Amino acid sequence: NAGVMQNPRHLVRRRGQEARLRCSPMKGHSHVYWYRQLPEEGLKFMVYLQKENIIDESGMPKERFSAEFPKEGPSILRIQQVVRGDSAAYFCASSPSARPNNEQFFGPGTRLTVL
Amino acid sequence: GESVGLHLPTLSVQEGDNSIINCAYSNSASDYFIWYKQESGKGPQFIIDIRSNMDKRQGQRVTVLLNKTVKHLSLQIAATQPGDSAVYFCAEDEGSNYKLTFGKGTLLTVNP
Numbered sequence: 001n002a003g004v005m006q007n008p009r010h011l012v013r014r015r016g017q018e019a020r021l022r023c024s025p026m027k028g029h030s031h032v033y034w035y036r037q038l039p040e041e042g043l044k045f046m047v048y049l050q051k052e053n054i055i056d057e058s059g060m061p062k063e064r065f066s067a068e069f070p071k072e073g074p075s076i077l078r079i080q081q082v083v084r085g086d087s088a089a090y091f092c093a094s095s096p097s098a099r100p101n102n103e104q105f106f107g108p109g110t111r112l113t114v115l
Numbered sequence: 116g117e118s119v120g121l122h123l124p125t126l127s128v129q130e131g132d133n134s135i136i137n138c139a140y141s142n143s144a145s146d147y148f149i150w151y152k153q154e155s156g157k158g159p160q161f162i163i164d165i166r167s168n169m170d171k172r173q174g175q176r177v178t179v180l181l182n183k184t185v186k187h188l189s190l191q192i193a194a195t196q197p198g199d200s201a202v203y204f205c206a207e208d209e210g211s212n213y214k215l216t217f218g219k220g221t222l223l224t225v226n227p
Contacts, residue, residue, distance in 0.1 A: 108158045
Protein backbone atom coordinates (compact mmCIF):
# COMPACT_ATOMS: atom_id res chain seq x y z
CA ASN A 1 0.00 0.00 0.00
CA ALA A 2 1.82 3.08 -1.25
CA GLY A 3 2.04 6.06 1.04
CA VAL A 4 1.39 9.68 0.19
CA MET A 5 3.29 10.57 -2.96
CA GLN A 6 4.54 14.00 -3.88
CA ASN A 7 6.29 15.22 -6.98
CA PRO A 8 8.56 16.67 -7.85
CA ARG A 9 10.76 16.13 -4.81
CA HIS A 10 12.85 19.16 -5.72
CA LEU A 11 11.77 22.13 -7.80
CA VAL A 12 13.83 25.13 -8.82
CA ARG A 13 12.13 28.21 -10.22
CA ARG A 14 13.21 31.72 -11.09
CA ARG A 15 11.37 34.68 -9.67
CA GLY A 16 8.15 35.29 -11.56
CA GLN A 17 7.70 31.71 -12.76
CA GLU A 18 4.95 29.35 -11.71
CA ALA A 19 5.39 26.35 -9.43
CA ARG A 20 3.03 23.37 -9.50
CA LEU A 21 3.30 20.81 -6.72
CA ARG A 22 1.46 17.52 -6.89
CA CYS A 23 0.19 15.23 -4.17
CA SER A 24 -1.39 11.81 -4.50
CA PRO A 25 -3.02 10.75 -1.23
CA MET A 26 -2.92 7.26 0.17
CA LYS A 27 -5.38 4.83 -1.35
CA GLY A 28 -8.77 5.27 0.22
CA HIS A 29 -8.01 8.73 1.60
CA SER A 30 -10.24 11.53 0.43
CA HIS A 31 -8.91 14.32 2.65
CA VAL A 32 -5.77 16.24 1.74
CA TYR A 33 -3.85 18.86 3.69
CA TRP A 34 -0.99 21.09 2.57
CA TYR A 35 1.63 22.45 4.97
CA ARG A 36 4.67 24.67 4.46
CA GLN A 37 7.91 24.34 6.38
CA LEU A 38 10.61 26.97 6.54
CA PRO A 39 14.15 25.94 7.64
CA GLU A 40 14.35 25.00 11.32
CA GLU A 41 10.67 25.63 11.84
CA GLY A 42 7.59 23.52 12.31
CA LEU A 43 5.03 22.93 9.61
CA LYS A 44 2.41 25.63 9.03
CA PHE A 45 -1.07 24.66 7.87
CA MET A 46 -2.06 26.07 4.50
CA VAL A 47 -5.18 24.40 3.18
CA TYR A 48 -7.52 21.46 3.68
CA LEU A 49 -9.33 19.93 0.72
CA GLN A 50 -11.73 17.13 0.01
CA LYS A 51 -12.50 15.90 -3.46
CA GLU A 52 -13.55 18.93 -5.53
CA ASN A 53 -13.94 21.09 -2.43
CA ILE A 54 -11.76 23.51 -0.51
CA ILE A 55 -12.78 23.17 3.12
CA ASP A 56 -10.37 25.54 4.84
CA GLU A 57 -7.80 27.76 3.13
CA SER A 58 -7.16 30.03 6.10
CA GLY A 59 -3.41 29.35 5.96
CA MET A 60 -3.01 30.22 2.30
CA PRO A 61 -1.51 33.57 1.33
CA LYS A 62 -4.24 35.73 -0.18
CA GLU A 63 -2.50 36.16 -3.51
CA ARG A 64 -0.59 33.91 -5.92
CA PHE A 65 -1.40 30.64 -4.09
CA SER A 66 -4.18 28.26 -5.04
CA ALA A 67 -4.98 24.62 -4.42
CA GLU A 68 -7.29 22.07 -5.92
CA PHE A 69 -8.19 18.43 -5.47
CA PRO A 70 -10.11 17.33 -8.56
CA LYS A 71 -12.39 14.34 -8.80
CA GLU A 72 -9.71 12.51 -10.73
CA GLY A 73 -5.99 12.94 -10.30
CA PRO A 74 -3.70 14.39 -7.66
CA SER A 75 -4.12 17.47 -5.54
CA ILE A 76 -2.24 20.47 -6.92
CA LEU A 77 -0.72 23.37 -5.04
CA ARG A 78 -0.04 26.17 -7.47
CA ILE A 79 2.14 29.18 -6.78
CA GLN A 80 2.10 31.91 -9.39
CA GLN A 81 4.84 34.51 -9.89
CA VAL A 82 7.08 32.94 -7.26
CA VAL A 83 9.28 35.10 -5.06
CA ARG A 84 12.33 34.15 -3.01
CA GLY A 85 10.23 34.06 0.15
CA ASP A 86 8.28 31.13 -1.31
CA SER A 87 11.37 28.92 -0.96
CA ALA A 88 10.40 26.22 1.51
CA ALA A 89 9.47 22.58 1.85
CA TYR A 90 5.83 21.90 1.04
CA PHE A 91 4.28 18.82 2.57
CA CYS A 92 1.05 17.13 1.72
CA ALA A 93 -0.79 14.88 4.16
CA SER A 94 -3.87 12.74 3.75
CA SER A 95 -6.39 11.03 5.99
CA PRO A 96 -9.42 8.82 5.41
CA SER A 97 -11.66 11.38 7.11
CA ALA A 98 -11.47 14.38 9.40
CA ARG A 99 -13.08 12.87 12.46
CA PRO A 100 -11.25 13.48 15.69
CA ASN A 101 -8.02 11.59 16.11
CA ASN A 102 -7.60 10.71 12.49
CA GLU A 103 -3.92 10.46 11.84
CA GLN A 104 -2.59 12.50 8.99
CA PHE A 105 -0.04 10.64 6.89
CA PHE A 106 2.62 12.88 5.37
CA GLY A 107 4.36 12.65 2.05
CA PRO A 108 8.11 13.20 1.55
CA GLY A 109 7.62 16.84 0.57
CA THR A 110 8.59 19.06 -2.33
CA ARG A 111 11.52 21.38 -1.73
CA LEU A 112 10.99 24.56 -3.70
CA THR A 113 13.94 26.83 -4.35
CA VAL A 114 13.33 30.22 -5.94
CA LEU A 115 16.38 31.78 -7.52
CA GLY B 116 13.19 21.41 24.58
CA GLU B 117 11.14 24.61 24.18
CA SER B 118 11.54 26.83 21.18
CA VAL B 119 13.83 29.77 21.74
CA GLY B 120 14.97 32.16 19.05
CA LEU B 121 15.65 30.96 15.53
CA HIS B 122 17.63 27.81 16.32
CA LEU B 123 16.23 24.40 17.08
CA PRO B 124 16.57 23.22 20.65
CA THR B 125 18.85 20.21 20.73
CA LEU B 126 19.13 17.16 22.91
CA SER B 127 22.16 14.90 22.78
CA VAL B 128 22.06 11.50 24.49
CA GLN B 129 24.10 8.33 24.61
CA GLU B 130 22.80 5.21 22.97
CA GLY B 131 20.79 3.21 25.47
CA ASP B 132 19.85 6.19 27.61
CA ASN B 133 16.29 7.43 27.96
CA SER B 134 15.35 10.68 26.19
CA ILE B 135 12.77 13.24 27.23
CA ILE B 136 11.63 15.85 24.75
CA ASN B 137 9.40 18.65 25.97
CA CYS B 138 6.82 20.84 24.31
CA ALA B 139 4.77 23.75 25.58
CA TYR B 140 1.50 24.39 23.79
CA SER B 141 -0.44 27.60 23.81
CA ASN B 142 -4.12 26.87 23.36
CA SER B 143 -6.02 25.52 26.35
CA ALA B 144 -8.81 24.50 23.95
CA SER B 145 -6.57 22.00 22.16
CA ASP B 146 -7.96 18.51 22.59
CA TYR B 147 -5.67 16.30 20.57
CA PHE B 148 -1.89 16.11 20.45
CA ILE B 149 0.56 14.23 18.28
CA TRP B 150 4.29 13.67 18.28
CA TYR B 151 5.98 13.44 14.89
CA LYS B 152 9.51 12.39 13.99
CA GLN B 153 11.15 14.00 10.98
CA GLU B 154 14.37 12.67 9.55
CA SER B 155 16.48 14.81 7.29
CA GLY B 156 14.91 15.22 3.85
CA LYS B 157 11.75 13.34 4.77
CA GLY B 158 8.20 14.11 5.80
CA PRO B 159 6.96 13.90 9.39
CA GLN B 160 6.26 10.40 10.64
CA PHE B 161 3.58 9.74 13.26
CA ILE B 162 4.93 8.43 16.57
CA ILE B 163 2.16 8.62 19.14
CA ASP B 164 -0.92 10.67 19.95
CA ILE B 165 -2.95 11.52 23.02
CA ARG B 166 -6.36 13.03 23.65
CA SER B 167 -6.97 15.71 26.23
CA ASN B 168 -8.98 13.37 28.45
CA MET B 169 -5.83 11.35 29.11
CA ASP B 170 -2.59 12.26 30.85
CA LYS B 171 -0.43 9.38 29.72
CA ARG B 172 -0.20 7.02 26.79
CA GLN B 173 2.38 4.38 26.02
CA GLY B 174 3.57 2.90 22.78
CA GLN B 175 6.51 0.79 21.81
CA ARG B 176 9.50 2.39 23.60
CA VAL B 177 7.68 5.73 23.68
CA THR B 178 5.46 7.41 26.26
CA VAL B 179 3.62 10.68 25.93
CA LEU B 180 2.67 12.68 29.02
CA LEU B 181 0.16 15.50 28.97
CA ASN B 182 -0.14 18.11 31.72
CA LYS B 183 -3.10 20.31 30.87
CA THR B 184 -2.65 22.48 33.96
CA VAL B 185 0.60 23.92 32.68
CA LYS B 186 -0.05 23.14 29.00
CA HIS B 187 2.93 20.87 28.69
CA LEU B 188 3.54 17.77 26.62
CA SER B 189 6.51 15.44 26.76
CA LEU B 190 7.79 12.49 24.77
CA GLN B 191 9.86 9.88 26.50
CA ILE B 192 11.92 7.47 24.42
CA ALA B 193 13.29 4.45 26.24
CA ALA B 194 16.65 2.92 25.36
CA THR B 195 17.35 5.51 22.68
CA GLN B 196 18.95 4.15 19.52
CA PRO B 197 20.97 5.86 16.76
CA GLY B 198 17.97 5.45 14.47
CA ASP B 199 16.01 7.72 16.78
CA SER B 200 18.16 10.68 15.72
CA ALA B 201 15.80 13.17 14.09
CA VAL B 202 13.82 16.33 14.71
CA TYR B 203 10.78 15.75 16.89
CA PHE B 204 7.71 17.95 16.64
CA CYS B 205 4.68 18.17 18.84
CA ALA B 206 1.47 19.15 17.10
CA GLU B 207 -1.89 20.16 18.53
CA ASP B 208 -5.39 20.22 17.16
CA GLU B 209 -7.09 23.29 18.53
CA GLY B 210 -10.54 21.82 18.03
CA SER B 211 -10.84 21.95 14.28
CA ASN B 212 -10.58 18.16 13.88
CA TYR B 213 -8.15 18.60 11.00
CA LYS B 214 -5.82 21.58 11.36
CA LEU B 215 -2.60 20.74 13.15
CA THR B 216 -0.45 23.45 14.73
CA PHE B 217 3.18 22.39 14.99
CA GLY B 218 5.80 23.45 17.47
CA LYS B 219 9.28 24.37 16.25
CA GLY B 220 10.84 21.01 16.99
CA THR B 221 13.71 19.54 18.96
CA LEU B 222 16.75 17.97 17.34
CA LEU B 223 17.65 14.67 19.02
CA THR B 224 21.15 13.34 18.44
CA VAL B 225 22.02 9.87 19.68
CA ASN B 226 25.70 9.18 20.17
CA PRO B 227 26.85 5.57 19.75
